[in-house]
Amino acid sequence: DIVMTQSPLSLPVTPGEPASISCRSSQSLLQSNGHNYLSWYLHKPGQSPQLLIFLGYNRAPGVPERFSGSGSGTDFTLKISRVEAEDVGVYYCMQAPQTPPLYTFGQGTKLEIK
């Protein structure tokens, strides 16, 4: 099974400062069609998880431009250009392999405001 490893697990950030979360996969997520099936989610306190990024770098509808995704193969990064108070919560990366169809989440990175 593919293992997803996030770092850091805790991320205190001053508002207005940038933030970066790393996600590494134990196997390449790059498919023959050129897509990386890696997505990012934010789980805010008391809310449902929400999709931020899909296919490694595409922002989901309504997601602010300060969020960006990058990477390919086994190494991926989620960046927030300027953190706002509303960005607090736990961030997860997730891989979606084609065979076998077992989705795997990273452990989660808790972003908090300093």
Added chain:
Amino acid sequence: EEQLVESGGDLIKPGGSLRLSCAGSGFTFSRAWVSWVRQAPGKGLEWVGRIKDTSSGATTDYSAPVKARFNISRDDSKNMAYLEMNSLKIDDTAVYYCTTGGNWFGSWGQGTLVTVSS
């Protein structure tokens, strides 16, 4: 607007059974692949299982911890998906979310709490 609403969560004894429901609206439910994802207390997100759309055979897949105990089904005439959970264990205690998507999960319900305790 796409909306998913889960229901059916309850307090259940170990070894018992429970069926969760997921109602979809605001999109073509029959074309959606529906997954169930859970979050145990103090833990991260864990994918439980998925059902493809009917045109893809409504095939199901499950994570190892729940395989042979859980069953996902759907009734497109009612825009509903179900998670039937059998032989429940204390470790199955979690908030269960239904979500839609194939390679990523775009819409999520609000979740329903399942507590397995004697």
